[in-house]
Amino acid sequence: MTEFTATFATQISQVNKQHWQAIFHDNYPFYQYPFLHALEQSGAVSSSSGWQPQHLLIHKGNTLIAAMPCYLKKHSYGEYMFDWSWANAYQAHGIAYYPKLLSAIPFTPATGKRIGIHPEFEKFSQSLFALIVKVLTQTLEQVEASNFQCLFLDKATSDSLAKLGLIQRTDVQYHWLNKGYSSFSDFLSWMTARKRKMIKKERQNLVQHKLSFVWCNGKDITKQDWSSFYSCYQQTYLKRSGHQGYLNLTFFSSLSEQCADSTLLLKVINDKQEVVASSLFFKSETHLYGRYWGCMKEHEFLHFEACYYQGIEYCIKHNLQCFDAGAQGEHKLARGFEPVKLYGNYLIPQPNFKQAIADFIEKEQRYHNDYMQSANSYLPFKTDR
Structure with missing residues (x-):
């Protein structure tokens, strides 16, 4: 050598x-x-x-x-x-x-x-x-x-x-594994009736808030999108950890140019066209990675929707094999994520x-x-x- x-x-x-x-x-x-x-x-x-x-x-x-x-x-x-x-x-x-x-x-x-x-x-x-x-x-x-x-x-x-x-x-x-599901409903059909009902109830609970979910690819994420995401990110980190997060706006903003092909941003928009929450994902040819999320206003079950269910739907639609939604979270088991x-x-x-x-x-x-x-x-x- x-x-x-x-x-x-x-x-x-x-x-x-x-x-x-x-x-x-x-x-x-x-x-x-x-x-x-x-x-x-x-x-x-x-x-x-x-x-x-x-x-x-x-x-x-x-x-x-x-x-x-x-x-x-x-x-x-x-x-x-x-x-x-x-x-x-x-x-x-x-x-x-x-x-x-x-x-x-x-x-x-x-x-x-x-x-x-x-x-x-x-x-x-x-x-x-x-x-x-x-x-x-x-x-x-x-x-x-x-x-x-x-x-x-x-x-x-x-x-x-x-x-x-x-x-x-x-x-x-805990990772979600794609078994060749044709739709989110197909995924739910493999669950027990009680767990299927629980997830449907969680998703239905958000309908009253009139929220829409918009996926943006890296090159299409604007400076305003990043600014809104960063406000959500800081707010949630502050509540959870007492600090404003390890990463800064300069880093996130640079992803649109430097990592455009692998970066995805999910915007949660209310009926006033305001961004009330946002989740950052990365992707490869086979995997979706959920990395950061934040919200300006708490809604029950919004975290599950923006960080789990929307990601599962994305994987099914784009035929990705695995969804790694991040560290920890034993509650993912009940939602179909496997150890x-x-x-x-x-x-x-x-x-x-x-x-x-x-x-x-x-x-x-x-x-x-x-x-x-x-x-x-x-x-x-x-x-x-």
Whole structure:
């Protein structure tokens, strides 16, 4: 592997866009160069926000053959695989937990590849993984980071990293899976009568408010649309979390130009033609991803409609296979979202902490396995589906 060299880029703009895209060549939207660039250009991702880019690049000569989006983190916000208890344990023993090195998509708990490899070099993938782990181990020492984490990565890569000594962790989300439904009514027809009635009641409840739902593709989203969405986003974040959200209007507005093909905005409009709520989605050839929503005025069940039911209808209409509506939300089970397992991997240099974390993760995995079985029993579908 001596012919391969590893370097780090402290800004995605230091990497040639075409070279990056040649490695991350499918249409999963979140590791695309324009999306990562928009995060950094807007300042939402930066050293001052606690997300210092440290993108790992592997070259053969002048050819970029592998890469990993990576960040030096000063905190654990915006990650969604929680490690706060680990940070507290380190602190209790007088050891600094931050900075840590993280491969993830900022503020985006959506599964995808975290290591991109040029198609011509995929036959060297296992050797490249080993090189990457070696480089990361050395880098942790050089930058005095406590550990490396790779979050929401595909299972195949997670398994490969586990074989190289990175502890594999699991988590659970809820995704809607398209079984070839012809319409929303067809989807409901596979549910038990009680659950079908519940969803119809929730949707019917909104009729009295005379709301309309308008989908906008990225290139058609206007500055006013983004301004309205951002007001909704800030208002809802403020109510839920006490702050106005991790992302700014500059980032969102740039999506119409930089990520037009993958960005969707759902506007909820009242009979006075006012935007009262809005939801932001991204799409690939196979998936719909629900990311952010907000409302100016609360209506019962509006969240379910704008974040779940409208998305399901979009997937059926456009023949998308999966709807990932975001992290958490056990209430999704009753609405037809199924439990799916997620993966993360951890490189912990300190032997004592490595063993303690491994023990914690092993117990956590047993819980997730039991939970998956239990959660499936709460799905609303008929047993003969």
